[in-house]
Amino acid sequence: MNAMIVAPQPEAVEAGALVLKRGGNAVDAAIACAFMQGVVDPQMAGIGGFGSMQVYMPRRGVHEVLEFYARAPLKASPEMWSDLLVGQSRDGFAFLLEGGISEIGYLAVCTPGSIKGYAEALARYGTFEWADVVAPAATQARRGFMVRPHVHWYWSQDGVDTGEVRTLDKLRFSNTGRSIYFRSDGTVKLPGDVVVNTD
Template identity: 40%
Template sequence: MPQEMTSRKTSGMISAPQPEAAEAGADVLRAGGNVVDAAVTAALVQTVVDPQMCGIAGMGCMHLYLPSQAVHVTLDFHGRSPAATRADMWADRIVREAEDGWGFILRGRENEIGYQSITTPRTLAALDHALRRYGTISLADALRPAIAYAEEGCLIRPHVVEFWHRPPVAGRDGNIGIVTKFPAARKIYTAPDGQPLRVGETLRNPDMARTYRRIAEHGATDFYAGAIARRIVEDMRANGGLIGEDDLATCVPEETTPLWGTYHGLRIATNNPPGGGIMLLEMLNILENFDLAAIGHNTPEYIRVVSEAMKIATVDKDLHVGDPRFVDVPVERLTSKDYARAMAERIRRRERTVVPRFNAGGAESKHTTQLSIADAAGNAVSMTHTLGQPSGVITDGLG
């Protein structure tokens, strides 16, 4: 890392599900980097050691509270449908709606796995944007720990293998196809006997290391408009994919002011739709009408009240929340105190809210990861990033 980083002292805290990512971020803070440097470094390590949960070709959101820079913004980098997508492109292949309410089951499963299931890859653009605007280290510096793990390897942990072998839910295919269907994925994730890697074995991805080295040398632009982009587009064209040059070239994060609310006098900042922050504020507004301390933590009544608030917000999200470019999201109504009081009265009357996609026997997806970082000066970054549902597609040679 740059020499000037070693002369500064800092302290902070980092939380991430992957120990390698937490350590990489902590190392950056110890060396004098700021929370943005640490967050980007940790996120890049996550893409290597937990590659079905996230990736530089994924999507997500980042919340940056940086009082030392007088900055408080959110970055939205949710994936978008490629320009070649048509509203009716799968109309003749629909079998039924998925039991969990997340989309449809198609003959051929093109929307679940394979080249047509992929949205635009915006994570790398967001990490690069955050680092250039608010960080102190280069993208090349942030990539170094990730490159090392890709080259030298990391242990396969139980949760990774469990994800691969998880039984099908909600009418979908199982996850095993993500690592076995396509040759480029099999080369990385299976052993010589053709079986997926086992717990305790080493995952190495030298192709990913080479890709990350090229990005370190040529910048994120290479992924979106350079040699890497050309290889991705060629692969898409050869295999019926929808992503083209313009889809990659227009991948930029949206920087917005946070969505604000209050809870018992505390100000709450969260992300805007299509992110889930609106649900958080709605739930807190409803719960503000109850004396949860008097009810007693985790008592049956406490669980009933909190669960009903969560279910009401979930139903509202399913009915009303989407991409504001296409959906008129009633943010003011759903986050208003008056609406929350009306919902609280429903709970007091012991009315039960039904969430069909939960109660039909489906299970929540687990295709996402998160990290949170804060330093001694009160600067903080929280980031959730994901692949949505992994497509199984890896352009050969890119990792």
């Protein structure tokens, strides 16, 4: 089989390649890759997110885009925070609200779409069972991943450049975040440290 897998992290590429070696198709590999990417670069991808997936399978006559975006709560409305608007982040990525309430805490949460999207793609176009595409990422999460310099750099951003809530404050917001991403002395894990997430 000729195949190419591209992902930001090598562990994600390896997870996809393993699925292909075991007889899976491109969709199976992409989903395994996505799960692994969420483990080893958790603030850039993961099951708490959303996305889209272009599926092209010419032998089956398939060329489709699956969209699985996050959903706002039913009581959300376009004007619900208009009186709290501070402005737009300097990088143009986010709208800033007083107290950072759209970035941290329960008001910042939407219903993630990733799991639903992965499940739909697997059911329609995959050949592997759910457990088989999740297994490499689950194993990696229990074993842990080494913090790379770019991950630590992202965690250490102070938000001054954009006006957003500091990433460190987001990571330490919950007991779980503090136990996973911080050392026992309260400092964020450094490059070379291992992050284990058994949940």
